[in-house]
Ligand SMILES: Nc1ncnc2c1ncn2[C@@H]1O[C@H](COP(=O)(O)OP(=O)(O)OP(=O)(O)O)[C@@H](O)[C@H]1O
């Protein structure tokens with residue numbers, strides 16, 4: 203369902219947008235990101251333990267999926283991108299699982315450095331259900347290090363980026379504050395002429411990147427004041443802080459807004475009725491935006507396709523992905539529905 207006011211924007215660009223989708227396949231993108239493994243362990247409630255007053259679950263399944271920057275990478279691969287993944291894993295099973303998932307998806311993992319001094323960032327959700335209840339999360343266990351990676355690791359990552367950035371059309375920095383985006387890593391990444399930055403804090407570290415994709419809380423943190431009806435002012439302040447030519451502010455159920463120094467383009471959320479789980483939608487936006495830029499689309503077109511991709515993944519449980527065929531169908535359906 204696309205609001206009537208936005209329909210002409212889609213109609214005018216229909217052929218162009220579909221043309222871009224057809225060219226996503228094989229586009230080379232480098233992602234420098236904080237790699238996370240998301241684990242979902244679920245079981246049925248059985249009884250109360252005799253060793254402590256705790257619930258015993260009977261294990262049913264363990265699901266492991268890419269999270270954080272790894273979700274951005276996985277989304278890119280599913281959209282057809284040929285991804286060069288750059289990041290850090292630990293010398294552990296979780297790291298191997300993540301690498302295996304990537305390799306199965308055809309992602310190039312040569313830029314992933316193993317750091318034996320830290321665990322692979324892993325977020326394990328343990329959820330349970332009784333016979334007639336829905337599954338609910340009981341506890342989450344995070345594995346991570348508070349230490350910064352060593353200068354040697356920083357240098358390895360920086361050198362890999364320096365040696366390979368010329369091969370890619372777009373370079374993405376996906377910073378989940380887990381330590382990969384160190385100063386020399388950022389410096390090498392920003393040497394690429396087309397850079398997309400999705401970062402949670404201290405956006406000024408990436409000053410000069412082509413485009414930033416913060417959500418509202420990230421914008422508020424960057425500008426230092428709450429946003430109500432002052433989004434345009436915040437966007438201008440953000441452009442100042444980031445020294446970027448444009449910022450794409452994702453606004454959850456309000457859609458997203460693309461700002462330049464003298465212009466704003468608002469895109470309403472395409473799907474507000476069938477929303478199931480918005481986790482990771484921001485990573486999907488980054489992926490579709492980056493591929494659109496890689497095939498020569500404008501920032502506005504990238505934002506529209508990012509919004510379209512997000513409108514699909516929010517209908518699915520957990521972090522999820524989409525592909526160009528589904529996106530094309532969704533676009534045609536949006537235009538059909540409003541006739
Ligand atoms: N409730 C919703 N209804 C419809 N669309 C939504 C909703 N939430 C998110 N979206 C879509 O997803 C896009 C990105 O969402 P959001 O602004 O929440 O990103 P985010 O906070 O960076 O996400 P994350 O960090 O979990 O990946 C939005 O711009 C919009 O297109």
Ligand SMILES: [Mg+2]
Nearest residue numbers: 400417484485
């Ligand atoms: Mg985000």
